[in-house]
Amino acid sequence: xSELPKAYEPQEVxxxxxxxWLENQCFHADxxxxxxxxxxxxxxxxxxxxxxxxHVLNNTIQDILAxxxxxxxKEVLWLPGTDHAGIATQTKVEKQLRDEEGKTRRDLGxxxxxxxxxxxxxxxxxxxxxxLKRLGCxxxxxxxxxxxxxxxxxxxxxxFTKLFNEGLIYxxxxxxxxxxxxxxxxxxxxxxxxxxxxxxxxxxYELVDxxxxxxxxxxxxxxxxxxxxxxAVNPKDERFTKYIGRRVRRPFPEAEIEIxxxxxxxxxxxxxxxxxxxxxxxxxxxxxERHHLEIIDVLHPDGTVNCPDCxxxxxxxxxxxxxxxxxxLDDKGLLIRVEEYENNVGFSERADVVIEPRISMxxxxxxxxxxxxDDAVADGSIVYRPARWAKTHANWMENIxxxxxxxxxxxxxxxxxxxxxxxxxxxxxxxxxxxxDMQAGDIYVGTEPPTNPEAWVRDEDVMDTWFSSxxxxxxxxxxxxxxxxYPTADLVTGPDIIFFWVARMIMxxxxxxxxxxxxxxxxxxIIRDLKGRKMSKSLGNSxxxxxxxxxxxxxxxxxxxxxxxxxxxxxxxxxxQVAEGRNFANKLYNACRFRQMSGVATVVxxxxxxxxxxxxxxxxxxxxxxxxxxxxxxxxxxxxxNDVAQQLYDFxxxxxxxxxxxxxxxxxxxxxxxxxxxxxxxxxxxVMSRFLQLLHPFMPHITEExxxxxGYLASGGYVMEKMYPxxxxxxxxxxxxxxxxxxxxxxxxxxxxAEYNVATRKDVKFLVIxxxxxxxxxxxxxxxxxxxxxxxxxxxxxxxxxxxxVTDVGEIYMPLDGLIDMQAEKSRLDKEIAKxxxxxxxxxxxxxxxxxxxxxxxxxxxREKSRLDEWAQKHSQLQEMRSSLG
RNA sequence: GCGCGAUUAGCUCAGGGGUAGAGCGCAUGCUUCACACGCAUGAUGUCGCAGGUUCAAAUCCUGCAUCGCGCACCA
Numbered sequence: 001x002s003e004l005p006k007a008y009e010p011q012e013v014x015x016x017x018x019x020x021w022l023e024n025q026c027f028h029a030d031x032x033x034x035x036x037x038x039x040x041x042x043x044x045x046x047x048x049x050x051x052x053x054x055h056v057l058n059n060t061i062q063d064i065l066a067x068x069x070x071x072x073x074k075e076v077l078w079l080p081g082t083d084h085a086g087i088a089t090q091t092k093v094e095k096q097l098r099d100e101e102g103k104t105r106r107d108l109g110x111x112x113x114x115x116x117x118x119x120x121x122x123x124x125x126x127x128x129x130x131x132l133k134r135l136g137c138x139x140x141x142x143x144x145x146x147x148x149x150x151x152x153x154x155x156x157x158x159x160f161t162k163l164f165n166e167g168l169i170y171x172x173x174x175x176x177x178x179x180x181x182x183x184x185x186x187x188x189x190x191x192x193x194x195x196x197x198x199x200x201x202x203x204x205y206e207l208v209d210x211x212x213x214x215x216x217x218x219x220x221x222x223x224x225x226x227x228x229x230x231x232a233v234n235p236k237d238e239r240f241t242k243y244i245g246r247r248v249r250r251p252f253p254e255a256e257i258e259i260x261x262x263x264x265x266x267x268x269x270x271x272x273x274x275x276x277x278x279x280x281x282x283x284x285x286x287x288x289e290r291h292h293l294e295i296i297d298v299l300h301p302d303g304t305v306n307c308p309d310c311x312x313x314x315x316x317x318x319x320x321x322x323x324x325x326x327x328x329l330d331d332k333g334l335l336i337r338v339e340e341y342e343n344n345v346g347f348s349e350r351a352d353v354v355i356e357p358r359i360s361m362x363x364x365x366x367x368x369x370x371x372x373x374d375d376a377v378a379d380g381s382i383v384y385r386p387a388r389w390a391k392t393h394a395n396w397m398e399n400i401x402x403x404x405x406x407x408x409x410x411x412x413x414x415x416x417x418x419x420x421x422x423x424x425x426x427x428x429x430x431x432x433x434x435x436x437d438m439q440a441g442d443i444y445v446g447t448e449p450p451t452n453p454e455a456w457v458r459d460e461d462v463m464d465t466w467f468s469s470x471x472x473x474x475x476x477x478x479x480x481x482x483x484x485x486y487p488t489a490d491l492v493t494g495p496d497i498i499f500f501w502v503a504r505m506i507m508x509x510x511x512x513x514x515x516x517x518x519x520x521x522x523x524x525x526i527i528r529d530l531k532g533r534k535m536s537k538s539l540g541n542s543x544x545x546x547x548x549x550x551x552x553x554x555x556x557x558x559x560x561x562x563x564x565x566x567x568x569x570x571x572x573x574x575x576x577q578v579a580e581g582r583n584f585a586n587k588l589y590n591a592c593r594f595r596q597m598s599g600v601a602t603v604v605x606x607x608x609x610x611x612x613x614x615x616x617x618x619x620x621x622x623x624x625x626x627x628x629x630x631x632x633x634x635x636x637x638x639x640x641x642n643d644v645a646q647q648l649y650d651f652x653x654x655x656x657x658x659x660x661x662x663x664x665x666x667x668x669x670x671x672x673x674x675x676x677x678x679x680x681x682x683x684x685x686x687v688m689s690r691f692l693q694l695l696h697p698f699m700p701h702i703t704e705e706x707x708x709x710x711g712y713l714a715s716g717g718y719v720m721e722k723m724y725p726x727x728x729x730x731x732x733x734x735x736x737x738x739x740x741x742x743x744x745x746x747x748x749x750x751x752x753x754a755e756y757n758v759a760t761r762k763d764v765k766f767l768v769i770x771x772x773x774x775x776x777x778x779x780x781x782x783x784x785x786x787x788x789x790x791x792x793x794x795x796x797x798x799x800x801x802x803x804x805x806v807t808d809v810g811e812i813y814m815p816l817d818g819l820i821d822m823q824a825e826k827s828r829l830d831k832e833i834a835k836x837x838x839x840x841x842x843x844x845x846x847x848x849x850x851x852x853x854x855x856x857x858x859x860x861x862x863r864e865k866s867r868l869d870e871w872a873q874k875h876s877q878l879q880e881m882r883s884s885l886g
Numbered sequence: 887g888c889g890c891g892a893u894u895a896g897c898u899c900a901g902g903g904g905u906a907g908a909g910c911g912c913a914u915g916c917u918u919c920a921c922a923c924g925c926a927u928g929a930u931g932u933c934g935c936a937g938g939u940u941c942a943a944a945u946c947c948u949g950c951a952u953c954g955c956g957c958a959c960c961a
Contacts, residue, residue, distance in 0.1 A: 004920095006920080006921070006923095007921080007923065008921095008923085193957095193958095193959090200960095200961085217961090218960095218961070219961060220960095220961065221961080232961095264961095265961085266959095266960055266961080268960080269960045269961065270960075270961065273961095274960095274961050275961075276961095277961095281961075283959095283961075284961085341960095343959095343960075343961085344958095344959075344960095388890065388891080389890095391889075391890075392889085392890075392956065392957085395888095395889075395956085395957065396956095396957080399957080399958085495955095495956090496955095496956095526955090528954095530897085530898080532953080532954070552923095556923095563899095563909085564898065564899060564900090564909095569891065569892065570891085570892085570954075570955085571898085571899085572897095572898060572899085573898090574897075574898045574899090574910085576897085576898075576909080576910050576911085577898070577899090577909080577910085579910085579923075580909060580910075580923090582923060583909095583921095583923040583924090584923090585923085586921065586923045586924090587920090587921065587923080587924085589920090589921080590920040590921035590923095590924085591920065591921080592920085593920050593921080594920035594921080595920085596920090597920080642899090642900075643900085646900075646908075646909095649908090649909090650908085657920090657921085658925090661920080662925095665920095668920095669919085750926070750927075751927080753926095753927090754914095754915090754926075754927045754928075755927090757914095757915090759914095759915065759916085759926065759927060760915060760916055760918090760926085762918090787918095787926085839905085842905085843905095846904095846941095846942090849941065849942090850941085851940095851941035851942085852904095852941045852942070853941085854941075855940090855941045855942090856904075856941060856942075857904090860904060860942095863904090863905095864904090864905095867905075
């Protein structure tokens with residue numbers, strides 16, 4: 001057996017077990033099972049996505065929850081799938097088309113282009129799924145869903161139709177966030193505000209009725225000046241009262257526009273006069289509505305200027321046009337000055353370009369079940385963890401705006417709306433069709449095309465990807481499955497998509513599925529690099545999880561990440577943490593390898609009392625294992641996964657290997673008695689087999705491997721299927737354990753050796769007096785642990801200066817036999833004495849404080865007193881030693 | 887502007903009214919027959935700053951500072 005590799009090599013083992021689990025359908029969820037149901041739906045990654053560390057954290061947590069629920073005897077469904085990710089996917093395919101064939105999607109036409117996207121999806125779509133499998137995710141892959149599966153798409157159309165019929169979906173001309181690169185509208189949530197260095201232009205418009213008199217106006221966007229249809233001032237601003245209702249001259253193209261009064265104008269800002277461009281600013285649009293202003297669109301969809309009346313600007317890119325327009329103003333003597341200025345500008349999340357507020361015809365949704373959603377989170381029907389995210393949720397719900405759900409893309413769920421052909425021809429272009437203008441018979445909304453399709457034209461737009469994602473928890477399940485697994489139990493996701501996804505799913509759950517979609521939402525940390533920056537492709541600071549798994553194993557990556565990931569705060573990723581995860585796996589492997597040198601287990605005892613010849617170390621580790629199970633349970637209840645990992649780590653490394661295994665090592669040697677060996681092996685197996693089960697959710701592969709290899713699964717099955725031990729290994733009848741006293745004494749003895757620089761010597765002799773009555777039976781082990789020979793004496797007249805330690809096993813002396821450097825010893829003692837004297841002083845001060853003695857709990861005071869005794873005793877001992885040295 | 891979080895060892899982070907913790911790193915010593923992905927021993931902290939509550943504050947409260955995040959915005 002000893003020819004096993006010294007170091008654990010996870011790669012092959014992980015592959016082997018994952019395919020074994022799959023072959024045996026270990027992840028399969030049976031909706032007709034009698035067991036209690038437990039379900040999680042995966043936050044569907046983009047079908048184009050590549051696994052990053054955020055996914056690793058997120059899915060490891062889900063896997064832990066799922067595996068643990070199985071251990072608890074539940075019927076578990078972890079439902080996987082991917083999201084079609086409208087813009088992201090379409091953009092990728094368009095880029096490929098452009099790069100490889102020099103074509104645009106319009107060159108291909110809608111149908112052919114969509115074929116290409118589907119091809120692309122078939123080819124590249126499965127990458128992230130494979131990567132999740134590599135990580136060990138126990139999803140029910142037979143149930144993998146895609147947001148554009150036929151049945152899923154049907155439900156999206158159905159939901160649209162229902163909302164339309166309820167009057168919650170409407171079409172209208174509004175200012176929307178327009179992405180000039182993707183050429184589509186976006187929702188407010190897809191816009192990211194970034195501070196930008198820009199310029200504030202001060203210019204003047206001449207008053208029509210008073211030539212030579214000017215009104216000063218400040219703007220950051222002179223290039224939209226051609227679309228100005230008014231100037232606004234605040235009615236309370238006395239400087240401008242006299243101008244209200246009069247007209248100024250717009251410089252180009254020349255026109256007269258009115259000065260209106262509107263409360264929106266900030267008196268303090270700029271000159272206090274605001275140019276109004278209703279077609280290109282949300283606030284201006286609203287002011288325009290209040291004052292019935294004309295709307296002039298002066299930009300093309302791609303962000304170039306559309307203004308044939310100004311040939312100097314027509315066709316220019318908006319940023320180029322900005323400079324030219326400023327120059328034109330200057331040429332006319334209307335530009336007063338330009339100031340450097342920093343303001344917040346909206347960027348498109350996907351294309352990272354400046355968003356253009358643009359008026360266009362779009363579909364909007366008035367959110368359903370807003371109050372119910374708000375309440376569910378506020379009253380704890382749905383529990384957010386950490387709780388503070390509930391506030392963020394509430395904040396958004398309060399200021400909720402209608403959702404722009406239409407996108408001018410092809411990849412996605414096409415809006416299930418048809419317009420009568422004659423009507424469209426009549427109105428010339430479908431883009432400007434206003435549903436409000438249509439008669440009932442001119443529009444058709446439904447999940448199936450109209451019966452005479454040739455008479456109808458379908459709306460070209462598709463829906464926002466999130467309009468399909470918000471149905472995910474129930475649209476992925478059929479009726480039977482919903483009965484068993486809906487609502488789901490836990491949702492694990494990032495706090496950055498509370499608005500995009502979580503809140504919307506709750507609304508959809510209420511409105512379409514009759515209630516909450518999940519009970520708990522666990523928000524994971526955001527993983528940053530060591531400098532605190534977000535992981536991103538462009539910064540190149542995002543380690544590839546696959547590389548990490550190649551290096552450290554999936555289990556190592558999972559464990560390392562889980563052990564650091566704090567609850568609710570961002571985490572800085574440190575690769576050394578992953579190395580620790582690997583080291584931990586290796587430690588576990590080697591502990592088992594050691595055991596395996598004595599053969600494999602045939603029987604694993606369920607109770608410690610079944611084992612003969614139990615000694616303190618055996619009892620001790622068994623008791624600690626039972627305590628670990630309880631404590632881990634508690635941490636799970638609070639979703640404190642880092643805590644669980646830390647406890648498992650401390651137990652295996654600190655208790656099992658460092659103490660227990662060191663203490664019983666002798667029993668496994670050839671020289672040991674068969675009885676002692678049998679006892680130790682039995683205890684090892686009882687504890688280890690249970691420990692592997694406890695660890696399994698975090699490190700599924702190695703625990704499965706070792707359980708099999710060690711013979712813990714003699715009765716068949718897999719660790720991942722085993723019920724979590726419902727009984728404890730020990731009972732209160734198992735009695736007290738003295739192991740801790742021995743470990744502590746051994747520690748003190750090793751300290752003594754180190755202090756006198758004889759740490760590595762094995763010929764050190766320790767003398768024990770006032771020994772505990774049970775110590776005689778344990779001197780061998782104590783000697784082994786401490787690294788020396790133990791002799792228990794009734795009396796020992798210690799020469800002055802003999803190093804000593806007071807322990808719970810007795811008073812221990814380490815005779816020096818004159819082998820110590822006296823000079824070094826003296827100065828060491830002096831330092832030590834000073835230190836101890838300080839401790840004594842501290843205790844005395846505390847006990848001298850009558851307020852403390854009177855008011856603090858008595859056990860605290862008593863503790864302080866015994867502490868003082870200990871320090872004082874040590875102090876006099878040291879002084880004695882010091883004086884003996886002269 | 888409003889809100890939220892963070893600030894503890896060189897680094898990454900736990901903890902939390904009653905003697906300051908882990909791992910890594912560092913130092914010293916170990917090729918000890920499970921493990922150098924290891925073993926043993928050790929050094930390192932005014933627990934961001936200032937007040938307050940308390941017998942007792944790193945911990946609770948208030949303010950401030952720095953860093954980060956979210957929301958709202960000034961054209």
